[in-house]
Amino acid sequence: MARVRELQASLPDGPRLMTGIEVDILPDGSLDLPIDLLAELDWVVASLHSHFRDGTEATTARLERAMRSGVVDCIGHPTGRIIGARDAYEFDLERILRVAREEDVCLEINAQPERLDLPDLACRRAKQAGVKLAISTDAHVAGHLRNLRYGVWVARRGWLERGDVVNTRERVGGAAG
DSSP: OHHHHHHHHTOTTSOOOOOEEEEEBOTTSOBSSOHHHHTTSSEEEEEOOSOTTSOHHHHHHHHHHHHTTSOOOEESSTTOOBTTTBOOOOOOHHHHHHHHHHHTOEEEEEOOTTTOBSOHHHHHHHHHHTOOEEEEOOOSSGGGGGGHHHHHHHHHHTTOOGGGBGGGOOEETTEEO
């Protein structure tokens, strides 16, 4: 974080450099890194990576606790689906949308072709609920960056517009808008 902030100071008119991480939402809904450390970052994505079949209430409660932590900016691959390999886990989407709006947490549209998660119809419901979305390549190698177009296609199918997607904001006053 210190090095990124040093670099940012040396580029006052350059791009905004941000620090961030994806953290795991543990079975009890806590996060796998200390809250005080996460609070120092510019962007925190929290995702479920285990216990996918705990049932609707338990999964919804996990997501809700993570969003109410005060440090989460975005929920990654919100349904957990992997097309052709794993169905979405069960959770109360309407409750999650309500909490996301209350806590100002966005939901990811994961552009990996095997995920395309959040699906288009859920994107539309998020828009209607006043929840912002982030289109992410979830790139693990440079070649994955070209998958961004798939996330844009999902957003378009969900009737999202520029103002519904957090990573379409323009720079305003030297900071992200």
